[in-house]
Amino acid sequence: MIEDQLISKKDLLDLTGISYGQLYRWKRKDLIPEDWFIRKSTFTGQETFFPKEKILERIDKIVNMKDNLSLDELADMFSPNLASMALTKAELIDRNIITEIAMQLFTEQTGDAEAYSFEQIIYVYALDQMLQTGQMSIEEGKRLLQVLREHFKKLQGKGSELVMLRNMGSTSFLLVTSPSEMYVDHSTKLVAKLSMTECVEQLKVKLT
Amino acid sequence: MDKRSAQNMRIMGSSTASGGTYNKVSIMGDGEVTGDINCHKFSCSGTAVVLGHTIADETSVQGTLRAEGNLETRKLSVQGEANTLGHVLVQEASINGMFNVSQSLRGERLKIRGGVTIHGNCEVERLETNGCFNIDGLLNVGILDAKVNWACSAKEIGGEKIIVRKGNSIGNVLKFIPALFKVMPEARLTADIIEGDEIELEHTTADVVRGNHVRIGEGCRIGRVEYRHRYTQHDSSTVESALQV
Numbered sequence: 001m002i003e004d005q006l007i008s009k010k011d012l013l014d015l016t017g018i019s020y021g022q023l024y025r026w027k028r029k030d031l032i033p034e035d036w037f038i039r040k041s042t043f044t045g046q047e048t049f050f051p052k053e054k055i056l057e058r059i060d061k062i063v064n065m066k067d068n069l070s071l072d073e074l075a076d077m078f079s080p081n082l083a084s085m086a087l088t089k090a091e092l093i094d095r096n097i098i099t100e101i102a103m104q105l106f107t108e109q110t111g112d113a114e115a116y117s118f119e120q121i122i123y124v125y126a127l128d129q130m131l132q133t134g135q136m137s138i139e140e141g142k143r144l145l146q147v148l149r150e151h152f153k154k155l156q157g158k159g160s161e162l163v164m165l166r167n168m169g170s171t172s173f174l175l176v177t178s179p180s181e182m183y184v185d186h187s188t189k190l191v192a193k194l195s196m197t198e199c200v201e202q203l204k205v206k207l208t
Numbered sequence: 209m210d211k212r213s214a215q216n217m218r219i220m221g222s223s224t225a226s227g228g229t230y231n232k233v234s235i236m237g238d239g240e241v242t243g244d245i246n247c248h249k250f251s252c253s254g255t256a257v258v259l260g261h262t263i264a265d266e267t268s269v270q271g272t273l274r275a276e277g278n279l280e281t282r283k284l285s286v287q288g289e290a291n292t293l294g295h296v297l298v299q300e301a302s303i304n305g306m307f308n309v310s311q312s313l314r315g316e317r318l319k320i321r322g323g324v325t326i327h328g329n330c331e332v333e334r335l336e337t338n339g340c341f342n343i344d345g346l347l348n349v350g351i352l353d354a355k356v357n358w359a360c361s362a363k364e365i366g367g368e369k370i371i372v373r374k375g376n377s378i379g380n381v382l383k384f385i386p387a388l389f390k391v392m393p394e395a396r397l398t399a400d401i402i403e404g405d406e407i408e409l410e411h412t413t414a415d416v417v418r419g420n421h422v423r424i425g426e427g428c429r430i431g432r433v434e435y436r437h438r439y440t441q442h443d444s445s446t447v448e449s450a451l452q453v
Contacts, residue, residue: 010418010434010453019420021368021405024348028314028331046400 006038007052016059029071031062031078077204085207086115097121097206102128105141109149118203123148126162126199135191136164140171147173152196159197166191217247219254227260235271244277252288261294269305286322295328303339312345323358330362338375347399354397356411361398370404370419372397374411374427396427 219239227243244260253270261277278294298315312328320337329345343362355375410425428445
Protein backbone atom coordinates (compact mmCIF):
# COMPACT_ATOMS: atom_id res chain seq x y z
CA MET A 1 0.00 0.00 0.00
CA ILE A 2 1.31 3.41 -0.91
CA GLU A 3 1.36 5.73 2.06
CA ASP A 4 -1.40 8.30 1.78
CA GLN A 5 -0.37 11.80 0.94
CA LEU A 6 -0.41 13.93 4.08
CA ILE A 7 -1.61 17.46 4.67
CA SER A 8 -0.57 19.60 7.62
CA LYS A 9 -3.17 21.01 9.95
CA LYS A 10 -2.39 24.56 8.91
CA ASP A 11 -2.75 23.79 5.19
CA LEU A 12 -5.95 21.91 5.88
CA LEU A 13 -7.52 24.86 7.67
CA ASP A 14 -6.43 27.25 4.93
CA LEU A 15 -7.76 24.99 2.21
CA THR A 16 -11.13 24.23 3.77
CA GLY A 17 -11.73 27.51 5.58
CA ILE A 18 -12.63 25.83 8.85
CA SER A 19 -11.24 26.98 12.19
CA TYR A 20 -9.22 25.25 14.90
CA GLY A 21 -12.32 25.22 17.07
CA GLN A 22 -14.39 23.39 14.48
CA LEU A 23 -11.69 20.82 13.89
CA TYR A 24 -11.36 20.09 17.61
CA ARG A 25 -15.11 20.06 18.03
CA TRP A 26 -15.57 17.50 15.25
CA LYS A 27 -12.89 15.35 16.76
CA ARG A 28 -14.66 15.48 20.12
CA LYS A 29 -17.84 14.37 18.41
CA ASP A 30 -16.03 11.45 16.74
CA LEU A 31 -16.60 12.84 13.27
CA ILE A 32 -12.87 12.56 12.63
CA PRO A 33 -11.16 9.40 13.84
CA GLU A 34 -8.31 9.68 16.30
CA ASP A 35 -5.92 7.73 14.06
CA TRP A 36 -6.15 10.36 11.32
CA PHE A 37 -4.26 12.75 13.60
CA ILE A 38 -0.64 11.98 12.80
CA ARG A 39 1.91 13.80 14.93
CA LYS A 40 5.31 14.48 13.44
CA SER A 41 8.29 16.52 14.48
CA THR A 42 9.23 19.32 12.12
CA PHE A 43 11.80 22.10 12.37
CA THR A 44 9.15 24.36 13.89
CA GLY A 45 8.31 21.81 16.56
CA GLN A 46 5.52 19.28 16.63
CA GLU A 47 2.94 19.43 13.91
CA THR A 48 -0.16 17.42 13.18
CA PHE A 49 -0.81 15.91 9.77
CA PHE A 50 -3.78 14.16 8.22
CA PRO A 51 -4.26 11.67 5.37
CA LYS A 52 -5.11 14.24 2.71
CA GLU A 53 -7.72 12.53 0.58
CA LYS A 54 -9.68 11.08 3.50
CA ILE A 55 -9.79 14.23 5.58
CA LEU A 56 -10.80 16.48 2.68
CA GLU A 57 -13.60 14.13 1.71
CA ARG A 58 -14.78 13.89 5.29
CA ILE A 59 -14.76 17.63 5.91
CA ASP A 60 -16.61 18.20 2.66
CA LYS A 61 -19.31 15.79 3.83
CA ILE A 62 -19.57 17.35 7.28
CA VAL A 63 -19.83 20.85 5.89
CA ASN A 64 -22.52 19.81 3.42
CA MET A 65 -24.59 17.74 5.80
CA LYS A 66 -24.32 19.56 9.09
CA ASP A 67 -27.31 21.79 8.33
CA ASN A 68 -29.64 18.83 8.07
CA LEU A 69 -28.23 16.47 10.65
CA SER A 70 -26.98 16.99 14.17
CA LEU A 71 -23.33 16.27 14.88
CA ASP A 72 -24.30 13.17 16.85
CA GLU A 73 -26.29 11.84 13.91
CA LEU A 74 -23.36 12.54 11.63
CA ALA A 75 -21.04 10.69 13.99
CA ASP A 76 -23.26 7.60 13.86
CA MET A 77 -23.20 7.74 10.11
CA PHE A 78 -19.42 7.87 9.82
CA SER A 79 -18.83 5.11 12.29
CA PRO A 80 -18.07 1.80 10.54
CA ASN A 81 -20.03 0.08 13.26
CA LEU A 82 -23.35 -1.27 12.19
CA ALA A 83 -26.37 0.61 13.36
CA SER A 84 -28.71 -1.08 15.77
CA MET A 85 -32.12 -1.23 14.21
CA ALA A 86 -34.45 -3.75 12.69
CA LEU A 87 -36.93 -3.47 9.87
CA THR A 88 -39.52 -5.80 8.45
CA LYS A 89 -39.38 -7.22 4.93
CA ALA A 90 -42.37 -5.12 3.85
CA GLU A 91 -40.77 -1.91 5.11
CA LEU A 92 -37.54 -2.62 3.28
CA ILE A 93 -39.31 -3.25 -0.01
CA ASP A 94 -41.88 -0.45 0.33
CA ARG A 95 -39.22 2.12 1.06
CA ASN A 96 -37.28 0.98 -2.01
CA ILE A 97 -34.25 0.13 0.05
CA ILE A 98 -34.06 -3.38 -1.28
CA THR A 99 -35.65 -5.07 -4.30
CA GLU A 100 -37.93 -8.03 -3.93
CA ILE A 101 -35.61 -10.31 -5.91
CA ALA A 102 -32.68 -9.67 -3.60
CA MET A 103 -34.86 -10.16 -0.55
CA GLN A 104 -36.16 -13.44 -1.94
CA LEU A 105 -32.64 -14.74 -2.53
CA PHE A 106 -31.77 -13.93 1.02
CA THR A 107 -34.81 -15.55 2.61
CA GLU A 108 -34.16 -18.69 0.56
CA GLN A 109 -30.92 -19.06 2.45
CA THR A 110 -31.90 -17.91 5.90
CA GLY A 111 -35.61 -18.55 6.05
CA ASP A 112 -38.25 -15.90 6.66
CA ALA A 113 -37.97 -13.67 9.67
CA GLU A 114 -40.18 -11.15 11.45
CA ALA A 115 -37.65 -8.39 11.17
CA TYR A 116 -34.18 -8.02 9.78
CA SER A 117 -31.22 -6.56 11.65
CA PHE A 118 -28.96 -3.91 10.14
CA GLU A 119 -26.31 -6.54 9.68
CA GLN A 120 -28.63 -8.71 7.60
CA ILE A 121 -29.93 -5.75 5.65
CA ILE A 122 -26.41 -4.74 4.66
CA TYR A 123 -25.85 -8.19 3.11
CA VAL A 124 -29.01 -7.92 1.06
CA TYR A 125 -28.21 -4.34 0.16
CA ALA A 126 -24.79 -5.33 -1.14
CA LEU A 127 -26.33 -8.19 -3.07
CA ASP A 128 -28.84 -5.80 -4.58
CA GLN A 129 -26.14 -3.37 -5.63
CA MET A 130 -24.22 -6.12 -7.36
CA LEU A 131 -27.32 -7.52 -9.09
CA GLN A 132 -28.14 -4.07 -10.39
CA THR A 133 -24.78 -3.81 -12.13
CA GLY A 134 -26.11 -6.50 -14.46
CA GLN A 135 -22.80 -8.31 -14.22
CA MET A 136 -23.85 -10.96 -11.78
CA SER A 137 -26.28 -13.84 -12.16
CA ILE A 138 -28.75 -14.94 -9.51
CA GLU A 139 -26.76 -18.11 -8.90
CA GLU A 140 -23.63 -16.08 -8.27
CA GLY A 141 -25.63 -13.87 -5.96
CA LYS A 142 -26.25 -16.82 -3.70
CA ARG A 143 -22.53 -17.41 -3.36
CA LEU A 144 -21.98 -13.73 -2.71
CA LEU A 145 -24.40 -13.91 0.19
CA GLN A 146 -22.55 -16.87 1.62
CA VAL A 147 -19.26 -14.99 1.54
CA LEU A 148 -20.76 -12.02 3.31
CA ARG A 149 -22.60 -14.04 5.93
CA GLU A 150 -19.55 -16.09 6.74
CA HIS A 151 -16.83 -13.45 6.71
CA PHE A 152 -18.12 -9.87 6.85
CA LYS A 153 -18.26 -9.84 10.64
CA LYS A 154 -14.54 -10.56 10.83
CA LEU A 155 -13.85 -7.19 9.22
CA GLN A 156 -16.11 -5.34 11.66
CA GLY A 157 -15.08 -1.77 12.26
CA LYS A 158 -12.61 -1.74 9.34
CA GLY A 159 -13.12 -0.42 5.86
CA SER A 160 -13.80 -3.26 3.43
CA GLU A 161 -14.48 -3.97 -0.22
CA LEU A 162 -16.13 -6.73 -2.13
CA VAL A 163 -14.38 -7.85 -5.32
CA MET A 164 -15.81 -10.08 -8.00
CA LEU A 165 -13.44 -11.92 -10.34
CA ARG A 166 -14.22 -14.11 -13.31
CA ASN A 167 -11.84 -16.56 -14.96
CA MET A 168 -12.98 -18.66 -17.94
CA GLY A 169 -16.57 -18.55 -16.79
CA SER A 170 -15.95 -19.38 -13.14
CA THR A 171 -16.54 -16.68 -10.58
CA SER A 172 -14.80 -15.86 -7.30
CA PHE A 173 -15.70 -13.34 -4.64
CA LEU A 174 -13.13 -11.70 -2.41
CA LEU A 175 -13.82 -9.70 0.70
CA VAL A 176 -10.80 -7.49 1.42
CA THR A 177 -9.96 -4.64 3.74
CA SER A 178 -9.68 -1.29 2.01
CA PRO A 179 -7.72 0.58 0.91
CA SER A 180 -5.74 -2.19 -0.74
CA GLU A 181 -4.22 -2.76 -4.15
CA MET A 182 -4.63 -5.94 -6.08
CA TYR A 183 -3.49 -7.27 -9.42
CA VAL A 184 -4.78 -10.22 -11.39
CA ASP A 185 -3.43 -12.24 -14.29
CA HIS A 186 -4.50 -11.67 -17.91
CA SER A 187 -7.09 -14.40 -18.12
CA THR A 188 -8.88 -13.17 -15.00
CA LYS A 189 -11.29 -10.33 -15.28
CA LEU A 190 -12.14 -7.97 -12.45
CA VAL A 191 -15.90 -7.83 -12.97
CA ALA A 192 -17.02 -5.54 -10.18
CA LYS A 193 -15.87 -3.86 -7.01
CA LEU A 194 -18.14 -2.64 -4.26
CA SER A 195 -17.10 -0.67 -1.21
CA MET A 196 -18.82 -2.17 1.81
CA THR A 197 -17.91 0.90 3.86
CA GLU A 198 -19.88 3.05 1.43
CA CYS A 199 -22.74 0.58 1.51
CA VAL A 200 -22.92 0.92 5.29
CA GLU A 201 -22.87 4.69 5.00
CA GLN A 202 -25.51 4.78 2.23
CA LEU A 203 -27.73 2.40 4.09
CA LYS A 204 -27.53 4.46 7.26
CA VAL A 205 -28.58 7.53 5.28
CA LYS A 206 -31.51 5.64 3.75
CA LEU A 207 -32.70 4.23 7.01
CA THR A 208 -32.65 7.48 8.95
CA MET B 209 -33.51 -4.92 34.41
CA ASP B 210 -34.89 -1.68 35.75
CA LYS B 211 -32.32 -0.29 38.10
CA ARG B 212 -34.84 1.51 40.27
CA SER B 213 -36.74 -1.66 41.06
CA ALA B 214 -33.56 -3.55 41.83
CA GLN B 215 -32.22 -4.13 45.31
CA ASN B 216 -29.93 -1.90 47.29
CA MET B 217 -26.40 -2.83 48.31
CA ARG B 218 -25.03 -1.52 51.57
CA ILE B 219 -21.63 -2.21 53.00
CA MET B 220 -20.99 -0.84 56.47
CA GLY B 221 -18.31 -2.99 57.98
CA SER B 222 -15.66 -4.64 55.95
CA SER B 223 -16.88 -6.98 53.26
CA THR B 224 -16.78 -8.17 49.69
CA ALA B 225 -19.64 -8.24 47.23
CA SER B 226 -20.00 -9.49 43.70
CA GLY B 227 -21.17 -7.13 41.00
CA GLY B 228 -24.61 -6.88 39.49
CA THR B 229 -27.50 -4.50 38.98
CA TYR B 230 -28.66 -2.48 41.95
CA ASN B 231 -30.72 0.55 42.75
CA LYS B 232 -28.50 2.19 45.36
CA VAL B 233 -25.04 1.10 46.30
CA SER B 234 -23.56 2.68 49.40
CA ILE B 235 -20.23 1.76 50.84
CA MET B 236 -19.54 3.29 54.22
CA GLY B 237 -16.99 0.94 55.60
CA ASP B 238 -14.39 -0.91 53.66
CA GLY B 239 -15.89 -2.63 50.65
CA GLU B 240 -14.73 -4.53 47.64
CA VAL B 241 -16.87 -5.27 44.60
CA THR B 242 -15.40 -8.09 42.60
CA GLY B 243 -17.32 -7.66 39.34
CA ASP B 244 -19.01 -5.06 37.14
CA ILE B 245 -21.52 -2.90 38.89
CA ASN B 246 -24.52 -1.23 37.31
CA CYS B 247 -26.65 0.95 39.51
CA HIS B 248 -28.74 4.05 39.84
CA LYS B 249 -26.78 5.68 42.65
CA PHE B 250 -23.29 4.80 43.75
CA SER B 251 -21.96 6.45 46.87
CA CYS B 252 -18.79 5.78 48.74
CA SER B 253 -17.99 7.45 52.01
CA GLY B 254 -15.58 4.81 53.18
CA THR B 255 -13.01 2.96 51.17
CA ALA B 256 -14.22 1.15 48.07
CA VAL B 257 -12.54 -0.91 45.42
CA VAL B 258 -14.41 -1.97 42.29
CA LEU B 259 -12.56 -4.59 40.28
CA GLY B 260 -14.91 -4.42 37.29
CA HIS B 261 -16.54 -1.55 35.41
CA THR B 262 -18.68 0.93 37.27
CA ILE B 263 -21.82 2.16 35.53
CA ALA B 264 -24.00 4.46 37.58
CA ASP B 265 -26.44 7.24 36.95
CA GLU B 266 -25.02 9.23 39.84
CA THR B 267 -21.71 8.66 41.54
CA SER B 268 -20.52 10.41 44.64
CA VAL B 269 -17.26 9.84 46.41
CA GLN B 270 -16.65 11.29 49.85
CA GLY B 271 -14.15 8.68 50.88
CA THR B 272 -11.70 6.84 48.69
CA LEU B 273 -12.68 4.99 45.55
CA ARG B 274 -10.46 2.87 43.40
CA ALA B 275 -12.22 1.79 40.21
CA GLU B 276 -10.10 -0.69 38.31
CA GLY B 277 -12.33 -0.77 35.23
CA ASN B 278 -14.07 2.03 33.35
CA LEU B 279 -16.32 4.53 35.05
CA GLU B 280 -19.48 5.55 33.18
CA THR B 281 -21.77 7.95 34.93
CA ARG B 282 -24.06 10.85 34.23
CA LYS B 283 -23.20 12.85 37.31
CA LEU B 284 -20.00 12.54 39.25
CA SER B 285 -19.01 14.37 42.39
CA VAL B 286 -15.74 13.76 44.17
CA GLN B 287 -15.11 15.27 47.58
CA GLY B 288 -12.63 12.67 48.65
CA GLU B 289 -10.30 10.82 46.37
CA ALA B 290 -11.15 8.79 43.30
CA ASN B 291 -8.78 6.77 41.16
CA THR B 292 -9.82 5.06 37.96
CA LEU B 293 -7.58 2.72 36.02
CA GLY B 294 -9.89 2.59 32.99
CA HIS B 295 -11.57 5.24 30.86
CA VAL B 296 -14.02 7.72 32.27
CA LEU B 297 -17.22 8.78 30.52
CA VAL B 298 -19.19 11.40 32.40
CA GLN B 299 -21.83 13.99 31.60
CA GLU B 300 -21.23 16.34 34.46
CA ALA B 301 -18.35 16.09 36.88
CA SER B 302 -17.60 18.25 39.86
CA ILE B 303 -14.29 17.61 41.53
CA ASN B 304 -13.59 19.16 44.90
CA GLY B 305 -11.19 16.50 46.04
CA MET B 306 -8.67 14.53 44.03
CA PHE B 307 -9.43 12.64 40.86
CA ASN B 308 -6.82 10.52 39.08
CA VAL B 309 -7.61 8.99 35.71
CA SER B 310 -5.10 6.52 34.29
CA GLN B 311 -6.59 6.59 30.79
CA SER B 312 -8.80 9.13 29.06
CA LEU B 313 -11.77 11.18 30.17
CA ARG B 314 -14.69 12.20 27.96
CA GLY B 315 -17.64 14.24 29.00
CA GLU B 316 -19.78 17.32 28.76
CA ARG B 317 -18.91 19.48 31.75
CA LEU B 318 -16.02 19.26 34.12
CA LYS B 319 -15.69 21.56 37.12
CA ILE B 320 -12.50 21.44 39.13
CA ARG B 321 -11.94 23.01 42.50
CA GLY B 322 -9.63 20.30 43.69
CA GLY B 323 -7.06 18.46 41.63
CA VAL B 324 -7.39 16.31 38.54
CA THR B 325 -4.71 14.21 36.89
CA ILE B 326 -5.42 12.54 33.56
CA HIS B 327 -2.81 10.33 31.97
CA GLY B 328 -4.56 10.10 28.60
CA ASN B 329 -6.59 12.67 26.69
CA CYS B 330 -9.37 14.80 28.08
CA GLU B 331 -12.30 15.69 25.81
CA VAL B 332 -15.01 17.87 27.31
CA GLU B 333 -17.37 20.52 26.02
CA ARG B 334 -16.73 22.81 28.95
CA LEU B 335 -14.02 22.87 31.58
CA GLU B 336 -14.18 25.33 34.45
CA THR B 337 -11.33 25.21 36.87
CA ASN B 338 -10.32 27.03 39.95
CA GLY B 339 -8.11 24.21 41.03
CA CYS B 340 -5.36 22.24 39.45
CA PHE B 341 -5.22 19.94 36.45
CA ASN B 342 -2.43 17.93 34.88
CA ILE B 343 -3.18 16.24 31.59
CA ASP B 344 -0.50 14.15 29.90
CA GLY B 345 -2.29 14.08 26.55
CA LEU B 346 -4.51 16.46 24.60
CA LEU B 347 -7.05 18.65 26.33
CA ASN B 348 -9.76 19.04 23.70
CA VAL B 349 -12.29 21.46 25.05
CA GLY B 350 -15.17 23.57 23.73
CA ILE B 351 -14.77 26.30 26.30
CA LEU B 352 -11.91 26.40 28.78
CA ASP B 353 -12.37 28.82 31.64
CA ALA B 354 -9.33 28.43 33.85
CA LYS B 355 -8.34 30.37 36.92
CA VAL B 356 -4.88 29.20 37.70
CA ASN B 357 -3.85 29.01 41.36
CA TRP B 358 -1.36 26.19 41.16
CA ALA B 359 0.88 24.59 38.58
CA CYS B 360 -1.43 23.30 35.84
CA SER B 361 -0.34 21.53 32.69
CA ALA B 362 -1.50 19.82 29.52
CA LYS B 363 0.60 18.58 26.63
CA GLU B 364 -1.70 20.18 24.08
CA ILE B 365 -4.80 22.29 24.40
CA GLY B 366 -7.24 22.68 21.53
CA GLY B 367 -10.71 24.17 21.43
CA GLU B 368 -13.04 26.97 20.55
CA LYS B 369 -12.60 29.42 23.40
CA ILE B 370 -9.63 29.22 25.71
CA ILE B 371 -9.42 31.65 28.60
CA VAL B 372 -6.72 31.38 31.23
CA ARG B 373 -6.55 33.88 34.10
CA LYS B 374 -4.61 34.05 37.26
CA GLY B 375 -6.75 32.97 40.16
CA ASN B 376 -7.20 34.96 43.31
CA SER B 377 -8.15 32.35 45.83
CA ILE B 378 -6.31 31.06 48.89
CA GLY B 379 -3.23 29.98 46.97
CA ASN B 380 -2.28 33.54 46.20
CA VAL B 381 -3.25 34.92 49.57
CA LEU B 382 -0.90 32.47 51.24
CA LYS B 383 1.98 33.72 49.15
CA PHE B 384 2.24 36.73 51.40
CA ILE B 385 3.54 34.45 54.09
CA PRO B 386 7.21 34.08 53.11
CA ALA B 387 7.80 30.67 54.70
CA LEU B 388 4.99 29.19 52.73
CA PHE B 389 6.04 31.01 49.62
CA LYS B 390 9.01 28.72 49.13
CA VAL B 391 7.03 25.53 49.05
CA MET B 392 4.16 26.90 47.02
CA PRO B 393 4.33 25.90 43.37
CA GLU B 394 4.11 28.78 40.93
CA ALA B 395 0.60 29.48 39.71
CA ARG B 396 1.12 28.89 36.03
CA LEU B 397 -0.30 26.91 33.14
CA THR B 398 2.19 25.05 31.00
CA ALA B 399 1.48 23.50 27.61
CA ASP B 400 3.43 22.65 24.46
CA ILE B 401 0.77 23.82 22.02
CA ILE B 402 -2.39 25.86 22.49
CA GLU B 403 -4.76 26.13 19.53
CA GLY B 404 -8.21 27.67 19.40
CA ASP B 405 -10.52 30.22 17.81
CA GLU B 406 -10.37 32.68 20.67
CA ILE B 407 -7.46 32.59 23.07
CA GLU B 408 -6.80 34.77 26.11
CA LEU B 409 -3.87 33.82 28.28
CA GLU B 410 -2.34 34.99 31.54
CA HIS B 411 0.53 33.39 33.42
CA THR B 412 0.97 30.74 30.77
CA THR B 413 4.06 29.09 29.33
CA ALA B 414 3.68 27.58 25.87
CA ASP B 415 5.89 26.77 22.89
CA VAL B 416 3.30 27.59 20.26
CA VAL B 417 -0.03 29.42 20.41
CA ARG B 418 -2.22 29.41 17.29
CA GLY B 419 -5.61 31.03 16.93
CA ASN B 420 -7.92 33.48 15.21
CA HIS B 421 -7.89 36.03 18.02
CA VAL B 422 -4.99 35.81 20.43
CA ARG B 423 -4.58 37.98 23.51
CA ILE B 424 -1.49 37.46 25.58
CA GLY B 425 -2.02 38.95 29.02
CA GLU B 426 0.44 39.42 31.84
CA GLY B 427 3.05 36.95 32.95
CA CYS B 428 3.24 34.79 29.82
CA ARG B 429 6.25 33.14 28.21
CA ILE B 430 5.39 32.10 24.68
CA GLY B 431 7.71 30.80 21.98
CA ARG B 432 5.70 31.56 18.88
CA VAL B 433 2.28 33.04 18.26
CA GLU B 434 0.48 32.46 14.94
CA TYR B 435 -2.76 34.37 14.57
CA ARG B 436 -5.27 34.96 11.83
CA HIS B 437 -7.15 38.12 12.74
CA ARG B 438 -6.15 39.94 15.89
CA TYR B 439 -3.27 39.89 18.32
CA THR B 440 -2.43 41.83 21.45
CA GLN B 441 0.34 41.41 23.96
CA HIS B 442 0.89 42.66 27.49
CA ASP B 443 4.23 44.36 28.23
CA SER B 444 5.14 42.01 31.05
CA SER B 445 4.99 38.95 28.80
CA THR B 446 7.69 37.63 26.54
CA VAL B 447 6.80 36.38 23.08
CA GLU B 448 9.71 35.34 20.90
CA SER B 449 7.87 35.72 17.62
CA ALA B 450 4.37 36.58 16.50
CA LEU B 451 3.18 36.36 12.94
CA GLN B 452 -0.07 36.70 11.12
CA VAL B 453 -0.88 33.71 8.92
